[in-house]
Amino acid sequence: MKTAALCRALPTLAICLLFFLQPSVALVVPKLSRRQLFAVTGAFFIDFAVTGAFFIEPANAKTGGVATQQFSTASTKKLVKISPDVAVKGIKLAREELKGCASNYVSKSDFTGLEMFLSSSSMTSFENNILSLLASSALDAESKKEIGTIRRYGVGADAMIMYGGLLSALEGDMGEVDSKEVKKYLERTVQSLDEILAICNSNGLG
Structure with a gap:
């Protein structure tokens, strides 16, 4: 399973690496800014969390499904373990903000004020919150797939990509910020968070 998950992601991760190392690669994916590409990469890491590429088995657990496995790491950032309830509260707060x-x-x-606000908003903790939920036993296996599987375009990945689009829109094109683009990605990010919260509610969270 680990090998299969890694093989699925290698092409995208290779493009991401080349993009950061060689700006000319942007010609291949002209509509993706670095922030959006970073969001896509993060979405693949969420997929690994669900498929098992970054799950490890506790010593006292039986082999088998996701429910018996413990999250190890799904990002270059270290996961700060928090309870599912705290994670959901963080996502709710991000939505309200x-x-x-x-x-x-x-x-x-x-837009300058918005960019400054977002730099310290609750969305900065979104990745940790969503990964904490995926690592917990509070969500059933199907809910975890709905949130995090890039193959099924889960809403967790969607939220990261839409938020990346928002940040990219705030960078503007040649210094000009398109308010319609900002509004579009802002609304779509909120919609994705709404879907995540609905899934959490169906599991008795929030």
Whole structure:
């Protein structure tokens, strides 16, 4: 399983690495900024968390399904273990903050203020929150697939990609920020978070 998961991701990870090392590779994927590409890479790491590439078996656990396995690592960042309830609260807070951004920043075309706000918002903890949920036994196996499997375009991956699109839109094109693009990606990120929270609610969380 580990080998299969790694093989699936190698082409994308190779492109990501080349993109960061050689800017000319951007010509191959002209519509993806570095932030968006980073989000896609993060989405693949979430897929590994679900498929088992980064799961390890506790010494006292029986072999078998995801429920008996323990999360090891799914990112270059170290996972800060938190309870499922705390993780869900963090995602809820991120959603509320993003909802408020529409009136507090976008409607006023205050994109500099929005970018500064996002740099320290609850979305900075989204990856840790979602990975903590995937690592827990609070979600059933099907819910974990819905959230994190890139092959089925899970909503966890979707949220990361849409948020990456938002950050990219704030960078603008030749210094010009398109408010419609910012609004679009902001709304789509919130919609993805809504879907994640709905899945959590169906598992008795939140």
